[in-house]
Amino acid sequence: MDYKVKDMKLAKEGKMQLEWAEQQMGALLEVRKRFEKEKPFKGQRVGMALHVTKETAILVRTLVAGGAEVAITGCNPLSTQDDVAAALAEEGVRVYAKKGETNEEYYDYLNRVADFKPTATIDDGLDLVSLIHKERPELIKDIKVGTEETTTGVIRLRAMAKDGALKYPVIAVNDNKTKHLFDNYYGTGQSTLDGILRATNILFAGKIVCVVGYGSCGKGVAIRSQGFGSSVIVVEVDPVRALQATMDGFRVMPIDEALPLADVFITVTGNKHAISGNSFAKMKDGAILANSGHFDVEIDVKSLEEQSKSKRRIRWQLDEYTLKSGKKVFLCAEGRLVNLGAAEGHPSTVMSLSFCGQALALEYGIKNDLDARLHTLPASIDDDIARLQLTAMGVKIGSLTAEQEKYLNTWEEGT
Ligand SMILES: NC(=O)c1ccc[n+]([C@@H]2O[C@H](COP(=O)([O-])OP(=O)(O)OC[C@H]3O[C@@H](n4cnc5c(N)ncnc54)[C@H](O)[C@@H]3O)[C@@H](O)[C@H]2O)c1
Structure with missing residues (x-):
């Protein structure tokens, strides 16, 4: 074979x-x-x-x-x-x-x-x-x-x-x-944090976590991060999703404003350079970056390499980049989807x-x-x-009565 x-x-x-x-x-x-x-x-x-x-x-x-x-x-x-x-x-x-x-x-x-x-x-x-x-x-x-x-x-x-x-x-x-209402939300929500934990073993409680992208995956990642005690910032470009994030209780702002604030950045946009080459110098010393979007294009890793004077693998699936200014930035799972690169999906x-x-x-x-x-x-x-x-899962549910079924399919009945 x-x-x-x-x-x-x-x-x-x-x-x-x-x-x-x-x-x-x-x-x-x-x-x-x-x-x-x-x-x-x-x-x-x-x-x-x-x-x-x-x-x-x-x-x-x-x-x-x-x-x-x-x-x-x-x-x-x-x-x-x-x-x-x-x-x-x-x-x-x-x-x-x-x-x-x-x-x-x-x-x-x-x-x-x-x-x-x-x-x-x-x-x-x-x-x-x-x-x-x-x-x-x-x-x-x-x-x-x-x-x-x-x-x-x-x-x-x-x-x-x-x-x-x-x-x-x-x-x-x-x-x-x-x-998408389950895998992307519950699955990515839990396993993304699992991946970051296995790569870093950081304490999420008290951290500021910036979630970039508030789609099915981003919503799950944001709520699980909050559940761990992090303060969550959401970065979105879609006004409806940004409004949802605001009403879900998260701080919403453009990426440039989030860069100096967050301890951990997690991208889940499905888009290229959600964290662009201009971002790294504006981050806190010690910022942690992880991507859970499908391709490794969301964080501009090539630009991070170019801006760094040194790079070393400090832990399994965690790379330390030292920028020319001396500031350090840590990247999980090479910028590839962290839940599968550093955990089991x-x-x-x-x-x-x-x-x-x-x-x-x-x-x-x-x-x-x-x-x-x-x-x-x-x-x-x-x-x-x-x-x-x-x-x-051993869960039983009811079903509609014939009367209810009929009601939902008619337009005549009103007040
Ligand atoms: N890690 C996993 O196991 C896993 C599981 C499911 C999906 N995915 C992948 O995760 C990614 C996101 O999936 P989804 O279902 O949440 O998609 P989605 O389309 O529901 O959400 C993506 C969100 O990102 C926003 N966005 C796009 N570009 C942006 C930018 N530059 N800055 C800020 N926000 C931006 C969009 O407006 C959108 O709201 C995809 O690549 C998908 O394939 C990964």
Whole structure:
């Protein structure tokens, strides 16, 4: 079997990680049970570019149970869990991923997934769809559907669709309510702080934390930082989101005003240079920087390198930069998404929801003839996912009476 992993001796440890993840992914296991019977992916070759974590491995097992053959690579050079990659390789999955792989390896591995000639793709950030469209267009004719996990990937897909460049249907899983309202909010909220803690072990209580971007992720990061006792500043460019942040009780200001105030900066914008090269000299001595947006473009690390007279790795996943003025700035996980670079990504429970979305989106795309554009899943599938998760958590809910149902669908009844 073809694979590229760091060390196959880690497989035993990886298997135990998968066992632990499965304990908390009851909703996805329910989907898997049905797939085992119905085999919706029989004959399908699924190419994946997703963070190779224990939760992703449970998604892979679910697709394999449904009859798919799978080839997987990472979607970020720092996010692979090497023990999980080894465990998957041992299960016979084509896996090409190593934590800390070079850029060259990253693209070599993406190409290996393309070499597998997928009939369906699953992306997180759109690098696989983008590679197929730009460099391997001969594969497109055999691809029935793609799915995309994250906000950044969906933004790229919208840009592709606008340019008329998207040549096969892709489902925006991020747009599921059961994805962005949970994974981005609760998942990124908790795991971003987990990553910063593992890299720095700072005390959040009493710190001033500047959250740049108040979308689904930023809202989660801001409220969790506040929960730890930090005073939170929000930097936003969207007036509605800025207003929400203000009414949620946070101080809102432009980045230039926040620079001299904050002890910790966390970017979650999905945008380039949210912390630009002009920022570092204006920060406090000892400021800590972390990014939890998808790509490592949010903090201008290249400019930080240029402005520094020295750099050293002071702790695991923490680099100390000494600026020419002598001021020090600390960068977590090289400016790559900190929750996966310096921690384990989102907790399994929240990924169970996201990956129910991936598994059911793939099934929907295989069963239906979708046209070559960006799609969202029907709301009924979102509701099914929420129900599966409620059941897994032992939570029961009521339902509308026939009278209420009727009332909500009529316009005649008023005061
Ligand atoms: N770390 C993770 O595990 C994880 C999980 C989910 C999403 N993400 C990624 O996090 C990023 C944010 O996702 P989201 O769902 O919150 O997106 P979103 O679109 O809901 O929110 C982003 C916010 O950033 C704001 N913004 C953009 N440029 C800005 C700038 N220069 N300064 C200040 N604010 C700016 C936007 O106005 C918007 O409100 C994306 O890259 C997404 O792919 C990461």
